[in-house]
Amino acid sequence: MKTRLNTTLSQQQTLTPQLQQALRLLQLSATELELELAQAVASNPLLEWAEEAHQGNEQPGVDAAPAQSSEPAANGNDTAPDNEHSDGQDWVPDQGPWATGSRHDGDSDYEPPALKLGGSDQDLGDHLRAQFQLLKLSQRDRNIGLALIDAIDSDGYLREPLPAIAQALQPELLASEDEILAVLRHVQGLEPTGVGARDLGECLTLQLRLLPPSLPGHELALQVAHTSLPRLPRAGIDGLAREMRQPVAAMQAAVDLLRQLEPRPGRLVGQADTSSWVIPDVVIWRQRGRWQAALAGHSGPPVVIHHGYAQLLGHCSDSDSSYLRSHLQQARWLIRGLQQRGQTLLRISRALLVHQAAYLEYGRQALRPLTLREMASELELHESTISRAIAGKYVRTPRGTVALREFFSSGMDTGNGEETASSAIQATLARLIEAENPRKPLSDAKLTELLKQSGMTVARRTVAKYREAMNIPPSHERVRIG
Secondary structure, eight states, X not given: OOOOOOOOOOOOOOOOXXXXXXXXXXXXXXXXXXXXXXXXXXXXXXXXXXXXXXXXXXXXXXXXXXXXXOOOOOOSOSSXXXXXXTTTSOOOOSSOTTSTTOSOOSSOOOOOOOEEOSOXXXXXHHHHHXXXXXXXXXXXXXXXXXXXXXXXXXXXXXXXXXXXXXXXXXXXXXXOHHHHHHHHHHHTTSSSTTTTBSSHHHHXXXXXXXXXXXXXXXXXXXXXXXXXXXXXXXXXXXXXXXHTTOOHHHHHHHHHHHHTSOSOGGGGSSOOOGGGEEOOSEEEEEETTEEXXXXXXXXXXXXXXXXHHHHGGGGSOHXXXXXXXXXXXXXXXXXXXHHHHHHHHHHHHHHHHHHSHHHHHHOGGGOOOBOHHHHHHHHXXXXXXXXXXXXXXXXXXXXXXXXXXXXXXXXXXXXXXXXXEHHHHHHHHHHHHHTXXXXXXXXXXXXXXXXHHTTXXXXXXXXXXXXXXXXXXXXXXXXXXX
16 A cells, blocks of 8 residues: 545535524524524623613714615505505504604614414413314304314313214204214314324324325325224234235335324423514515515614723733624624625515515415525525525514415416416415305315316316315315204
């Protein structure tokens, strides 16, 4: 063996510490960003909260971050239809200096209220009843549904048989088992997914129906959950594969998918968690017939350079000066990263106003197909940057606080030369089923025909797939009497 010295030429991508920090800040939600800044202020003496600096009569010349621009962005439509929140007038946020022409005075940033998603202080029964009250059902079905919810245990299962539920409703209400089963389908459509199941197989089946059918082992997992789940512990994967005449690899994929599901959905409710609180990063409102977007008050850099420590740089020893300069550089990187985060969010939000103005006016049925790749190409950003920017971010709109990901949806060719967002098709499908005659529910074929009349030409199997994804039972299970 001989020792040799070889020279090779290669390329590799290296991210600078500044870029790594900017990417990390970009993907943080508002709640996570607040924790990150609190740790930075506690560990870096050159950083202080902007509010504290303002209250301390900060002198001119402080190296503070400039406020984010709130220049309005419009969709180019001077006359926007009225929505349910405006009563014929433009909907403008109640507070905030970023709202051009706002009636309010004062220099305090608008702080959108936190929105609680999930019941950290609720038990499972309260959590289900709050959702069930939002369903448009008859008073009779409501009474049946509340009785079903009362019978669900802490794990999320309905242990009581349906005849026992019917007997418990007497003498005030005489209900058949079929009628109770039809209402149970509504209860099983509530969150968390899988609640209201009568056994483990049904619980897993409810969760599998909401997963994409393209997942490896999805169809076989449905068969196992529906028919062969009790045999799995005794026969094992190999034995069950032989019984069902399936390849061992396919059965392994199906079992792996089943193991990722939640066997006790009830335990997902009632756990206190700060991530269940949502703080909007962006606010969208309409003023003078034009849609506008701006960062929420908290989304600008809330930290500044501490003026007192910054002045010490020229009046301290070399060791102290090196320490302060190091922390000063870290503070400037952090503030610059916060500015870039806000600018990226604002660019994306304003671009969404152009593409999804109809969604803001009419709801999900008017959502246009829009992918991350299209947005990245338009803004000249990488697709991963768009994905990081919208992850865990929420926007306050006249229609409520929604996730930024709600504005993105894959398109589907409807046969008329145009594409329709899959979310829009599902929203229209849900609206048609909600308005159907309870005694004569619409079949999948009839729903396909009605969608075609609305300009959405889709196959009947696609309607069935979307209906199952939304946990809506077939027409013969949606029959209501009275």
